[in-house]
Amino acid sequence: MRRGCQKIVLYLWRPEFADALLSVAHNRGCYHIDDEYSFSDVDMPLDKSEAELIAKVDQVFVHSRQLYAKKGSINPNTIYVPNGVAYDAYAKEAPQPHDLASVPHPRVGYTGYLKRTLDWDLCFHLARKHPEWSLVFVGPVAPSPEVLEAVKTLSGYPRVYFLGSKSVQQLAAYPQHFDVCIMPYRTDTHSMKYGYPLKLHEYLASGRPSVASPLFSLQEFADVVTLASTPEEWSAAITKALCPDANTQESRAARQAVARQYDWDLLVSRIARALVRTLGQEFADRLAHLTGEQDA
Secondary structure, eight states: OTTOOOOOEEEEOSGGGTTHHHHSOOSEEEEEEOSOTTOOSSOOOOOHHHHHHHHHSSEEEESSHHHHHHHTTSOSSEEEOOOOBOHHHHHSOOOOOHHHHTSOSSEEEEESOBOTTBOHHHHHHHHHHOTTSEEEEESOBOOOHHHHHHHHHHTTSTTEEEOOOOOHHHHTTSGGGSSEEEEOBOSSSHHHHTOOOTHHHHHHHHTOOEEEOOOGGGGGGTTTSEEOOSHHHHHHHHHHHTSGGGGOHHHHHHHHHHHHTTBHHHHHHHHHHHHHHHHOHHHHHHHHHHHTOOOO
């Protein structure tokens, strides 16, 4: 209030927090959908309580086109805002992390949560077929028996490295010191059908070539990310990505140019403009004045 706050926007991220609409005083309510919260292996109908939440709030943001197709027609104030990247953090040249320095090249790397939606069978295949590659995993391990067993098995291969959890600031340095970045997701679960990997634009900002499973959200980026379905396609795609032609200055610049369009500053500005419009033109004008932008 000391800074002139006149309105309160209640920002909800998960459907289980819907009761906050009744318990927290606010002027406008917002719901940001960044996952298919059923986390089911089979496609589930929209939960009634989530549908009610979507209908009640003043503004809805959805982070993938597939989720928008499923949930975007309930509230007329719904817009698509994809995941983004702290572009400068991932694009700016950073020193090689100490725990990566001893890992031999070529490095085929993944950053992020190690969970059951990763295609662990594919990872086993790559480790067996390509002992000349270093497979590097950076991130916390989900405490599920399936994932713990997969990590234990992969740890038995001589050139597979699990470097553990990192802070947000530390994590940004890793992709640029990989030779190839990977997104090896399972495509047989409906939760991944709706996903938009946060690491997509992080990898692109690093400039390094990326290979990924053909998720719906990645298909529009097929010109800068190689999509592979079968283990054989993955082997071929990574092999090609390790060639000099995939690492030219021009190809790196093309990847970074895409990532720059998804800088969080730009996406947050889009979110802010949508929110102030629900508060009225006075607040939209104030935001435009503060940011030096014309309200579109």
